[in-house]
Amino acid sequence: MAAAAASPFDCVLLDLDDTLYPGSAGIGLATKRNIDEFLMARCGVTAERASALRVELFRSYGSSLAGLIALGYDVHPDEYHSYVHGRLPYDRIAADPNLAGLLRSIPQRKVLFTNSDRAHMRKALQRLGVDEAIFDDVVCFETMNPRLFIGEDEPEPASASGDRPRPAVILKPSVDAIVAALRVAGTNPHRTLFLDDSERNIAAGKALGLRTALVGKKVRSKEADYALESIGSLRRTIPEIWGGVASSNGGGGEQLNNKQGMRSELDSIVLEPTSIHA
Numbered sequence: 001m002a003a004a005a006a007s008p009f010d011c012v013l014l015d016l017d018d019t020l021y022p023g024s025a026g027i028g029l030a031t032k033r034n035i036d037e038f039l040m041a042r043c044g045v046t047a048e049r050a051s052a053l054r055v056e057l058f059r060s061y062g063s064s065l066a067g068l069i070a071l072g073y074d075v076h077p078d079e080y081h082s083y084v085h086g087r088l089p090y091d092r093i094a095a096d097p098n099l100a101g102l103l104r105s106i107p108q109r110k111v112l113f114t115n116s117d118r119a120h121m122r123k124a125l126q127r128l129g130v131d132e133a134i135f136d137d138v139v140c141f142e143t144m145n146p147r148l149f150i151g152e153d154e155p156e157p158a159s160a161s162g163d164r165p166r167p168a169v170i171l172k173p174s175v176d177a178i179v180a181a182l183r184v185a186g187t188n189p190h191r192t193l194f195l196d197d198s199e200r201n202i203a204a205g206k207a208l209g210l211r212t213a214l215v216g217k218k219v220r221s222k223e224a225d226y227a228l229e230s231i232g233s234l235r236r237t238i239p240e241i242w243g244g245v246a247s248s249n250g251g252g253g254e255q256l257n258n259k260q261g262m263r264s265e266l267d268s269i270v271l272e273p274t275s276i277h278a
């Protein structure tokens, strides 16, 4: 799909959870509780230890599932996701009557880029009133990790990453995850806009040259080119998507960088792999 003539973007990558709907829905908290219960029920962890272990796994491996697999636990992703996501209170995700129209109006290629599994993604989108077909493509847990679903008798694909150890599970904010999304997007990273609520993910995207928008925050993180409190203010905060010109009068907390110096320029971005791994 051709981008708007005057837009600096050819593609928009959109996270799902806490980005297309607000964190206040409580899905993130409920997910953490379910992970703790999974660690207790499936891995023999005590209730006192579960939350701390979840945080440790997240910090060290990018996610609890990635950590469990890296540590040798025989956990299948489908089992994990059905336990952790399958019992979420989806009724807390309120229908957003404006979201589908907003997404449809984005003239660029749109790719949903989520660490979540496909079943969760579909339930969340259904609650939001968004047809999956609005997106030109989807990058989710299953598409980033096809080798986790390969039969045991089949040979694993050779690693293309040379001397860098390949993570067992590929998720944002790893370089491999961002590269996977860029391959699907098929665009120059410098002309790709990445929206996510995670500062960690935004930092990883910036390190690979993406233009970045931190969602759910009034103030930009260091690596974010934009900050918007909710997806509903996308048009006001980043009118460049539609070929508009960004406001420079500082008319709101979400406007570009009015108090924090000049917006970072593409030429200053160094395209080097980060040390962040899932």
Ligand SMILES: [Mg+2]
Pocket: 015, 016, 017, 018, 019, 196, 197, 198
């Ligand atoms: Mg998110």
